[in-house]
Amino acid sequence: MDKLKVGVIGATGMVGQRFIQGLVGHPYFELTALAASERSVGKKYSEAAKWYIEGDIPESVADEKVVDANAKIVDEFGLDLVFSATPSSIAKELEASFAKKIPVYSNTSTYRMVEDVPLVVGDVNPDHMKIIEEQRRNRGWNGGIITNPNCSTIGIVVPMKPIFDELGIEWMHVATYQALSGAGYDGVPSMAITDNAIPYIGGEELKVETEPLKILGEIKKPLEFPITASCVRIPVLNGHLETVTLGLGRDFEVDEIKHLLAGYTARAQELKLPTAPNPPIIVREEPDRPQPRLDRMAGNGMAVSVGRIERKREKILRFFALSHNTIRGAAGASILNAEIALKDGLL
Numbered sequence: 001m002d003k004l005k006v007g008v009i010g011a012t013g014m015v016g017q018r019f020i021q022g023l024v025g026h027p028y029f030e031l032t033a034l035a036a037s038e039r040s041v042g043k044k045y046s047e048a049a050k051w052y053i054e055g056d057i058p059e060s061v062a063d064e065k066v067v068d069a070n071a072k073i074v075d076e077f078g079l080d081l082v083f084s085a086t087p088s089s090i091a092k093e094l095e096a097s098f099a100k101k102i103p104v105y106s107n108t109s110t111y112r113m114v115e116d117v118p119l120v121v122g123d124v125n126p127d128h129m130k131i132i133e134e135q136r137r138n139r140g141w142n143g144g145i146i147t148n149p150n151c152s153t154i155g156i157v158v159p160m161k162p163i164f165d166e167l168g169i170e171w172m173h174v175a176t177y178q179a180l181s182g183a184g185y186d187g188v189p190s191m192a193i194t195d196n197a198i199p200y201i202g203g204e205e206l207k208v209e210t211e212p213l214k215i216l217g218e219i220k221k222p223l224e225f226p227i228t229a230s231c232v233r234i235p236v237l238n239g240h241l242e243t244v245t246l247g248l249g250r251d252f253e254v255d256e257i258k259h260l261l262a263g264y265t266a267r268a269q270e271l272k273l274p275t276a277p278n279p280p281i282i283v284r285e286e287p288d289r290p291q292p293r294l295d296r297m298a299g300n301g302m303a304v305s306v307g308r309i310e311r312k313r314e315k316i317l318r319f320f321a322l323s324h325n326t327i328r329g330a331a332g333a334s335i336l337n338a339e340i341a342l343k344d345g346l347l
């Protein structure tokens, strides 16, 4: 199979760098265009990006010129699809201009909750991608937009899925402890976060309170149970830790939950997709795990680590979940979605 030519919009940012890490040497995709803002256009990638990932910028990318994030690059570079990681403030028109021509795998929040736009976690609800056909008809687009959720949502919907299917969920409360990279390179000033925790992340709680309902529901029929979220920024570089408390449809034993989570696999694993973690959920038995520094790279940054699983009261389950916010929660999730779409003939 010839590799598909792909571009990254927002290639110099926190998520853009993870796209580069995940796409260099990818068996299905050839990284062909690196696009960013006016600030970076014309510079070598190594000059434009403040590389924050361990190790050097991949050689094949370091000297590449950053290009303008404009849909003209689709024809210029012969792109088959793009991955988007731009600020959501500019995504509406920018992503639409690309979607007219080719599929856009988007990390931004702009289109996530729009009815004819799939909000997909590859190893939870890949069937939702089918709505892309309707989106193309509705909008007269040849490509379309496929979104993945907020980085905090992804870390909880993966363990929620087998629990929801087996026991039912009636309500949920989530408390998050979120890493700095979630706010982008210039996101939180060091004077604000050092020796501190900030109990406010603009817009985040609403995303965590709504996105899981769309993902775990049926296409165009989101679930309706109540979710409350409390989101806190902490001085950790990567990896969001979350406390999840669930009111379940029936009572349970802790071992049943552990067995469900540890044994969970989905089609992404059956298809042995390159970016699919196997297993997608790692159950930790230690009383002080999961932790961001120790567990964020589990499954190459794509697995969700779950620990402190407890039955708090009848039908009330509590656990901690940890996932890498820029890999599992962003770039890796988009790449996995594109791998599935390719297998399902949607590209």
Ligand SMILES: NC(=O)c1ccc[n+]([C@@H]2O[C@H](COP(=O)([O-])OP(=O)(O)OC[C@H]3O[C@@H](n4cnc5c(N)ncnc54)[C@H](OP(=O)(O)O)[C@@H]3O)[C@@H](O)[C@H]2O)c1
Pocket (backbone or CB within 6 Å): 009, 010, 011, 012, 013, 014, 015, 016, 035, 036, 037, 038, 039, 040, 041, 048, 069, 084, 085, 086, 087, 088, 090, 107, 108, 109, 149, 150, 151, 181, 182, 183, 184, 185, 186, 325, 326, 329, 330
């Ligand atoms: N960080 C996370 O954990 C995470 C997780 C899930 C989703 N997201 C979402 O992903 C998106 C990117 O986040 P990030 O953390 O990577 O942000 P970031 O580090 O601030 O990077 C932003 C990127 O967008 C580019 N950009 C800015 N303005 C642009 C414009 N007018 N036209 C074209 N490109 C432009 C920047 O290019 P220059 O370098 O040239 O300025 C940079 O490449 C956001 O929508 C965010 O909400 C982030």
